[in-house]
Amino acid sequence: MKNKSADQLVTQLWHHIGSQEWDQAKALLAPEFEAYWPQSNEKFNRDNFIEVNRTYPGAHEIQIMNVWSENDQWDRIDTVMSEVHIKSKTPEGKDVELFAISIFEVEDDGEYLIRSAREYWADTYPVPAWRKRLSTPYDTRKQRDEKLEPADRIVHTILYVSDQKRSRDFYANVLGEMPILDVPGMTEFQLSKNHILGLMPEAGIKRLLGSTLGDFAQGSPKAELYLRVSNPEELFIRALESGAKELSPILRRDWGDRAGYAMDHDCNVLAIATKAGP
Numbered sequence: 001m002k003n004k005s006a007d008q009l010v011t012q013l014w015h016h017i018g019s020q021e022w023d024q025a026k027a028l029l030a031p032e033f034e035a036y037w038p039q040s041n042e043k044f045n046r047d048n049f050i051e052v053n054r055t056y057p058g059a060h061e062i063q064i065m066n067v068w069s070e071n072d073q074w075d076r077i078d079t080v081m082s083e084v085h086i087k088s089k090t091p092e093g094k095d096v097e098l099f100a101i102s103i104f105e106v107e108d109d110g111e112y113l114i115r116s117a118r119e120y121w122a123d124t125y126p127v128p129a130w131r132k133r134l135s136t137p138y139d140t141r142k143q144r145d146e147k148l149e150p151a152d153r154i155v156h157t158i159l160y161v162s163d164q165k166r167s168r169d170f171y172a173n174v175l176g177e178m179p180i181l182d183v184p185g186m187t188e189f190q191l192s193k194n195h196i197l198g199l200m201p202e203a204g205i206k207r208l209l210g211s212t213l214g215d216f217a218q219g220s221p222k223a224e225l226y227l228r229v230s231n232p233e234e235l236f237i238r239a240l241e242s243g244a245k246e247l248s249p250i251l252r253r254d255w256g257d258r259a260g261y262a263m264d265h266d267c268n269v270l271a272i273a274t275k276a277g278p
Helices: 004-018 022-026 046-054 129-134 140-147 164-175 202-213 232-241
Strands: 029-037 042-045 059-072 077-089 095-108 112-123 155-161 181-183 186-192 195-201 224-228 245-252 257-263 269-275
Touching (some): 004 059, 004 186, 022 181, 155 164, 195 202, 232 257, 245 269
Antiparallel strands (some): 029 042, 181 186, 186 195
């Protein structure tokens, strides 16, 4: 049985590692996390796992090829296996390609966290002469492009919020899903395979950009989040019950959708829509 949340958590971990977002990556690992590298007989705790990835020599491009998962509903443990392709350039300028197979245990104890990882690393190499007549080459790049877009094409929509916890609870209720990341300064929800909704405190973006940002206007719309779903009435009701202000009920719109509009606690417009029938 495929568990969407566990898959997303592992995908997000690889994204953070590839983007060198070390605090965000660490936040996805349980305090007791352990990683095993059987080929070199090494074991790492959570801090050292982050550090070994952070200080690994060279520059790296990570691309996810596949993610599979299996859920044990009795132990509340998901087993997730990922296959990634890594292109590296060593400090000496040498290009290296390798594949990694990783087996993760994801624990659902009210909050999804990765409890362990067992990883196997394989370098690419030319086909040995003795078996060339028995095999046929195939385009691994084409296979990767068809299966999953590169991590750097993931779209992040970031809303600046005055109260991170309040906004987290609001969007968790509306979407009916728990965030994949919830740490001081950022909450993230996986809207789809390549689209993440982020909630960032206003104080955080002000620290980042300073006076160039200007003041946040009170009571005026800032941004619009347009969600096309199969059950708009259900989500719209949840939004209003969670404190959103109704701007316009769900009606047939002239662009071919049925859509309703509400405003969240931070004056962001939330549009909930579905394709209108004939």
